[in-house]
Amino acid sequence: MLVRLLLLSSVLLSCISNGSGGVTSGFVRNEFPSVDIPLDNEVFAVPKGYNAPQQVHITQGDYDGKAVIITWVTADEPGSNKVSYGLSEGKYEYTAEGTVHNYTFYNYTSGYIHQCLIDGLQYSTKYYYEIGDGDSSRTFWFQTPPPIDPDSPYKFGIIGDLGQTYNSLSTIEHCMQSGAEAILFVGDLSYADRYEYHDVGVRWDSWGRFNERSSAYHPWMWSAGNHEIEYFPYMGEVTPFRNYLQRYPTPYLASESSSPLWYAVRRASAHIIVLSSYSPFVKYTPQWEWLQQELKRVDREKTPWLIVLVHSPLYNSNDAHFMEGESMRVVFESWFCNYKVDVVFAGHVHAYERSYRISNTRYNVSSGPAYPVPDKSAPVYITIGDGGNQEGLALRFRDPQPDYSAFREASYGHATLDIKNRTHAFYHWNRNDDGKRTPTDEFVLHNQYWGMNRRRRKLKKNHLNSVLSNLPLSLIF
Numbered sequence: 209m210l211v212r213l214l215l216l217s218s219v220l221l222s223c224i225s226n227g228s229g230g231v232t233s234g235f236v237r238n239e240f241p242s243v244d245i246p247l248d249n250e251v252f253a254v255p256k257g258y259n260a261p262q263q264v265h266i267t268q269g270d271y272d273g274k275a276v277i278i279t280w281v282t283a284d285e286p287g288s289n290k291v292s293y294g295l296s297e298g299k300y301e302y303t304a305e306g307t308v309h310n311y312t313f314y315n316y317t318s319g320y321i322h323q324c325l326i327d328g329l330q331y332s333t334k335y336y337y338e339i340g341d342g343d344s345s346r347t348f349w350f351q352t353p354p355p356i357d358p359d360s361p362y363k364f365g366i367i368g369d370l371g372q373t374y375n376s377l378s379t380i381e382h383c384m385q386s387g388a389e390a391i392l393f394v395g396d397l398s399y400a401d402r403y404e405y406h407d408v409g410v411r412w413d414s415w416g417r418f419n420e421r422s423s424a425y426h427p428w429m430w431s432a433g434n435h436e437i438e439y440f441p442y443m444g445e446v447t448p449f450r451n452y453l454q455r456y457p458t459p460y461l462a463s464e465s466s467s468p469l470w471y472a473v474r475r476a477s478a479h480i481i482v483l484s485s486y487s488p489f490v491k492y493t494p495q496w497e498w499l500q501q502e503l504k505r506v507d508r509e510k511t512p513w514l515i516v517l518v519h520s521p522l523y524n525s526n527d528a529h530f531m532e533g534e535s536m537r538v539v540f541e542s543w544f545c546n547y548k549v550d551v552v553f554a555g556h557v558h559a560y561e562r563s564y565r566i567s568n569t570r571y572n573v574s575s576g577p578a579y580p581v582p583d584k585s586a587p588v589y590i591t592i593g594d595g596g597n598q599e600g601l602a603l604r605f606r607d608p609q610p611d612y613s614a615f616r617e618a619s620y621g622h623a624t625l626d627i628k629n630r631t632h633a634f635y636h637w638n639r640n641d642d643g644k645r646t647p648t649d650e651f652v653l654h655n656q657y658w659g660m661n662r663r664r665r666k667l668k669k670n671h672l673n674s675v676l677s678n679l680p681l682s683l684i685f
């Protein structure tokens with residue numbers, strides 16, 4: 209009992225560390241050059257066989273995790289739109305029929321993009337699926353999440369600003385080793401917009417083949433970054449997000465959104481809200497109206513974990529993109545605090561940073577400046593735009609480190625959020641340390657709804673004991 213009490217007090221103390229005095233890590237690793245991997249590298253290999261499916265990726269297909277959208281590309285001809293799937297490999301009880309389309313972008317013509325929704329799936333079940341025709345068909349698998357339940361455990365991986373360099377490859381491989389079941393992606397996918405003319409489409413294709421190693425098996429929840437805008441008047445291509453929207457569908461209709469660029473899904477015990485930094489979001493715009501309604505739909509009794517994904521960080525103390533998220537902070541921060549969002553993940557800045565729980569909602573244009581202050585209702589803000597793209601790292605943090613900044617380091621990596629139950633989640637940021645996955649920043653995330661009111665919400669007697677017995681020692685001491 210005494211040991212239990214000591215453990216409990218250590219855990220509680222570790223979560224109260226709300227004061228100033230954050231850490232700026234001086235770690236500098238030997239990085240691979242920040243250049244895209246050449247197109248003839250095997251990581252971009254086209255699968256063997258005539259018209260074989262390539263660039264395969266899946267995402268959640270409904271609000272609650274019982275459907276999946278499967279997307280793939282065939283290069284030579286449209287071919288079949290059919291997905292065969294079932295509970296064992298090679299034995300497919302079910303089929304679903306999708307759609308196919310292609311598009312042009314300047315003088316580039318895409319392959320045939322197939323999209324197929326499969327729904328009515330069972331929770332916590334491994335499905336195998338087959339796409340393509342005859343000898344060129346390919347088989348993959350995915351695991352559906354546990355049911356929507358406040359104590360459903362789930363492990364998310366979080367990646368941002370990925371690109372297609374050797375660092376990107378290191379990040380994605382480490383994330384796959386971490387056991388993450390689904391990926392929360394915070395924008396800037398391929399960096400194809402760094403190319404011109406025909407090569408823009410070519411690099412979207414290569415990124416699709418590159419990312420298939422993860423996204424054909426694990427659903428990625430997409431959000432759009434500035435590299436998805438692709439406003440190119442010199443090519444006559446001026447419709448924002450065109451390549452992205454043609455290739456990466458989202459289940460936006462399921463959350464009553466009017467745009468694939470902002471939407472929400474529920475998965476296990478989490479309610480995930482995806483926002484678009486580069487679409488209108490001020491008062492009365494569709495995104496603002498939608499978010500107002502979606503926050504009302506959040507039921508913390510069913511999905512205790514409220515997570516927001518957005519590309520441009522609301523808090524960032526790096527010189528890169530400093531203050532770019534300020535306009536969205538002014539519009540949405542008070543909602544994030546009122547609804548007790550647990551964590552806001554952002555990308556954009558090519559470094560890692562975590563904040564304490566702080567807010568800055570007192571400013572108004574009459575009474576002058578205000579500064580971020582500790583706020584127990586506020587989310588933790590995490591910037592994780594360190595996936596490893598060709599633009600390199602954002603090495604210049606502002607000095608001194610602001611009081612609100614808990615930890616920051618300019619290294620490549622990914623994070624995992626390992627939700628254990630309604631009150632506790634274990635968070636790790638993992639640096640790509642010269643080929644190894646190295647846990648570097650880690651803490652216990654206490655749920656903003658259940659964690660704050662344990663007594664009032666009458667948790668089961670042994671709930672805390674069960675949490676403590678699961679805690680890794682590194683998170684306690």
Ligand SMILES: [Fe+2]
Pocket residue numbers: 369396433434435519555556557
């Ligand atoms: Fe960005």
